[in-house]
Amino acid sequence: MKARILVTSAAGNTGIPTTLGLLEKGYKVRAFVRQRDARSLRLEEAGAELFVGDMFSYRDMRNALKEVQRAYVCPPPGPNTAHFASVFVTAARESQLEHVVTLSQWLSAHDHLASTTREAWLLDKMIAALPNTTHTINEVGFFAENYFGGLAAAAQLGMLAMPLGSPELKGNAPPSNEDIAAVSVACLADPKTHAGHRYRPTGPTLLSNNEIAGIIGKALGRTVTYTDAPEWMFLKAMKADGINPTMMTQFRLYMHEYQRGTFAVNAPNDVVRTVTGQEPESFETIAKRVVHNNPEAVRSARNWITTVTGMLRILLTSTPSVPAIEQAGDHVLITDGVYANGSEDWASLHSPT
Ligand SMILES: NC(=O)c1ccc[n+]([C@@H]2O[C@H](COP(=O)([O-])OP(=O)(O)OC[C@H]3O[C@@H](n4cnc5c(N)ncnc54)[C@H](OP(=O)(O)O)[C@@H]3O)[C@@H](O)[C@H]2O)c1
Numbered sequence: 001m002k003a004r005i006l007v008t009s010a011a012g013n014t015g016i017p018t019t020l021g022l023l024e025k026g027y028k029v030r031a032f033v034r035q036r037d038a039r040s041l042r043l044e045e046a047g048a049e050l051f052v053g054d055m056f057s058y059r060d061m062r063n064a065l066k067e068v069q070r071a072y073v074c075p076p077p078g079p080n081t082a083h084f085a086s087v088f089v090t091a092a093r094e095s096q097l098e099h100v101v102t103l104s105q106w107l108s109a110h111d112h113l114a115s116t117t118r119e120a121w122l123l124d125k126m127i128a129a130l131p132n133t134t135h136t137i138n139e140v141g142f143f144a145e146n147y148f149g150g151l152a153a154a155a156q157l158g159m160l161a162m163p164l165g166s167p168e169l170k171g172n173a174p175p176s177n178e179d180i181a182a183v184s185v186a187c188l189a190d191p192k193t194h195a196g197h198r199y200r201p202t203g204p205t206l207l208s209n210n211e212i213a214g215i216i217g218k219a220l221g222r223t224v225t226y227t228d229a230p231e232w233m234f235l236k237a238m239k240a241d242g243i244n245p246t247m248m249t250q251f252r253l254y255m256h257e258y259q260r261g262t263f264a265v266n267a268p269n270d271v272v273r274t275v276t277g278q279e280p281e282s283f284e285t286i287a288k289r290v291v292h293n294n295p296e297a298v299r300s301a302r303n304w305i306t307t308v309t310g311m312l313r314i315l316l317t318s319t320p321s322v323p324a325i326e327q328a329g330d331h332v333l334i335t336d337g338v339y340a341n342g343s344e345d346w347a348s349l350h351s352p353t
Helices: 015-024 038-045 058-064 081-095 115-128 144-157 177-189 209-220 231-240 245-259 271-276 283-293 301-316 322-328 344-349
Strands: 004-007 028-033 049-052 070-073 099-105 134-140 159-162 170-172 225-228
Touching: 004 015, 015 028, 015 038, 015 177, 028 038, 038 049, 049 058, 058 081, 070 177, 081 115, 099 115, 099 177, 115 134, 115 245, 134 177, 144 159, 144 209, 144 283, 144 301, 159 209, 170 209, 170 245, 177 271, 209 225, 209 283, 231 245, 231 301, 245 322
Parallel strands: 004 028, 004 070, 028 049, 070 099, 099 134, 159 225
Antiparallel strands: none
């Protein structure tokens, strides 16, 4: 009989294609969602059993894992991954899971400057310590999805303003949500082959910031120009967007990693092809799909006014102070923290072989 698999964060970027991919392969899938909405109903219609609950609640996680043999563990983005890890691992130990696939981070390291990255590392170590459970780590870098946060500005104003370094910097071979999910699905379907492995799926091509803007422009049918946005502007934009203050400080560190070329280390690679048997999707394909599915991409007077109003709101927002956020939130700061590509341990795990 086929295993029952729990997909956490099931209504999210990678949770949706992971759930759909497992259902297509004939698995029974329990989809852990926060609420019933259009996203979760789509999963239910495709055949998933919905579990509505709070992933930080031990009671909910234990119930979600009843009669489940395998799980896709995708921590909700936010400052409490270690808490999530403790809840999941405690419940998973009771359920005697056979196999777990975690969505971890390319940057994952015990000594990283970002506490969310150290917590992702801790989650993987805690799962590795489960006595009767095997696991695979899907260590993804900078999602292709991230570039589309600025889709409205690209569509209406022809600009892609992100703090990713110089226009010529080839900083990423962006993977699609679908390919990230396809790697997880393959690992959940065949634990024997994939147990004990860590995979870092990438897209097929290492792209410069100019090339990324050009491809988004082509999908939109207009010229889009990349601008290396200053950090203060990025912080203002995140604040205006209502991003959790702790996450603002973490995303800032991830942008530093991008500028340092960390996501380009040994990228692109052949993980997607090797693990799934399919070619990874190009950024052109991803951009066309996002533009096709997104009403923000339509050029109209109404969308233009909304975008310009949003830009004005960003300019009028006060610049958040990173030290003040760290102090107010009592952040766990380590004295010997480093960027990933300044860490010997990290570099040794990112060798091309
Ligand atoms: N973006 C990147 O470049 C990148 C790179 C490497 C690793 N990652 C990791 O990827 C993970 C995020 O993956 P993703 O993008 O697939 O997820 P996502 O799209 O952010 O989805 C997260 C889902 O979890 C739900 N959720 C949040 N808190 C919950 C709670 N307490 N109880 C129940 N559900 C809850 C959210 O519900 P609502 O939608 O209703 O809020 C959402 O559907 C993070 O751990 C991040 O560190 C991201």
